[in-house]
Amino acid sequence: MKTRQMTVHDVCQSLETWAPLSWQESYDNAGLLCGNRSQVITGILISLDCTEAVVQEAIEQGCNMIVAHHPIVFKGLKSLTGKDYVERTMILAIKNDIAIYASHTNLDHAPKGVSYQLATQLGLINGKVLRPFKQALKQLTYFIPTESAAKTLEALHAAGAGNIGNYSECSFSQLGTGRFTPNEAANPTIGTSNKAEEVQEEQVQLIFPAHLEKVVLEALFKSHPYEEVAYYINQLDNTWNEVGSGYVAELPEALNAEQFSKYLKEKLELHHFRHTAWLKKPIKRVAVCGGAGSFLLGDAIKAGADVFISGDFKYHEFFDAENYLTICDIGHYESEVMIKEAIHAYLSNNFSTFAVLKSMTNSNPVSYA
Numbered sequence: 001m002k003t004r005q006m007t008v009h010d011v012c013q014s015l016e017t018w019a020p021l022s023w024q025e026s027y028d029n030a031g032l033l034c035g036n037r038s039q040v041i042t043g044i045l046i047s048l049d050c051t052e053a054v055v056q057e058a059i060e061q062g063c064n065m066i067v068a069h070h071p072i073v074f075k076g077l078k079s080l081t082g083k084d085y086v087e088r089t090m091i092l093a094i095k096n097d098i099a100i101y102a103s104h105t106n107l108d109h110a111p112k113g114v115s116y117q118l119a120t121q122l123g124l125i126n127g128k129v130l131r132p133f134k135q136a137l138k139q140l141t142y143f144i145p146t147e148s149a150a151k152t153l154e155a156l157h158a159a160g161a162g163n164i165g166n167y168s169e170c171s172f173s174q175l176g177t178g179r180f181t182p183n184e185a186a187n188p189t190i191g192t193s194n195k196a197e198e199v200q201e202e203q204v205q206l207i208f209p210a211h212l213e214k215v216v217l218e219a220l221f222k223s224h225p226y227e228e229v230a231y232y233i234n235q236l237d238n239t240w241n242e243v244g245s246g247y248v249a250e251l252p253e254a255l256n257a258e259q260f261s262k263y264l265k266e267k268l269e270l271h272h273f274r275h276t277a278w279l280k281k282p283i284k285r286v287a288v289c290g291g292a293g294s295f296l297l298g299d300a301i302k303a304g305a306d307v308f309i310s311g312d313f314k315y316h317e318f319f320d321a322e323n324y325l326t327i328c329d330i331g332h333y334e335s336e337v338m339i340k341e342a343i344h345a346y347l348s349n350n351f352s353t354f355a356v357l358k359s360m361t362n363s364n365p366v367s368y369a
């Protein structure tokens with residue numbers, strides 16, 4: 001059997017199953033930044049940043065797609081003349097038919113995303129998302145003759161509806177009476193034109209991720225026997241506990257400041273890190289956020305964390321730790337670089353017709369003297 005050749009589009013779709021683009025922050029620019037969606041993939045290079053050196057590495061390795069965490073293009077480009085590193089990177093990629101894809105804040109928010117990977121690298125246990133998403137779930141309610149309910153539920157579950165935490169195929173139904181009068185233009189499954197009809201129906205409700213609305217409705221319309229499907233959709237205010245920013249978890253055993261400092265350096269191969277004063281109590285509960293995480297400090301404090309590990313804290317932001325917890329600023333690059341490993345594992349698992357490589361380029365623009 002001949003395996004189908006995989007395209008840039010297939011890889012985008014696969015990555016967006018893990019981290020849908022609608023989960024990115026409003027300021028972000030995640031997604032396919034350059035390249036032809038129908039191009040057949042020869043190999044993928046994974047990096048944290050996409051720089052000229054990374055594009056050069058892709059050329060040398062025979063990879064025609066780069067999957068990076070940080071989008072090389074953030075603001076709109078009005079010209080492409082090579083006047084700065086962003087434009088030179090794009091020109092080099094386009095000239096060599098290399099597609100560039102960025103999975104950024106959408107991957108920060110995704111289950112098993114950046115902060116989860118940081119927590120995993122640290123060996124933390126019993127974790128959960130620090131600031132779960134709100135308004136990312138919707139509820140579908142529809143009405144259907146009882147004998148057809150199972151068929152629609154099967155289709156809706158296959159489309160991704162009805163999952164709550166560790167539970168799948170969740171739904172709720174109640175019996176009732178449906179009433180309708182078809183007009184002369186109607187082609188009713190049950191009943192006849194201009195005659196009032198009463199049918200025993202079920203009202204079925206289930207939750208689905210908001211970004212799947214289109215496929216969920218398609219599944220409903222395809223599997224429902226009626227010409228005119230009666231349904232409605234509600235936006236839910238519920239938190240979605242698996243999706244959101246940061247992660248809070250526990251060390252396997254409590255450590256004192258000196259032990260923790262050594263542990264952190266060993267686990268993440270750090271030479272040093274910046275921190276606020278150590279509190280005079282054992283460290284057990286640890287909040288993390290890959291990248292610039294100061295916006296989550298309040299959530300880390302509320303979650304009862306003893307330390308908050310992230311990057312890019314500014315001088316004045318360190319004061320906000322007060323005596324609640326200890327901020328450990330390990331560096332932006334250092335707090336996110338492990339995502340390369342996770343993207344590599346994900347793509348290697350999903351594709352077997354081309355090589356998936358981790359970039360060997362150290363793209364960290366910060367050096368320590």
Ligand SMILES: [Zn+2]
Nearest residue numbers: 291292332336
């Ligand atoms: Zn970052």
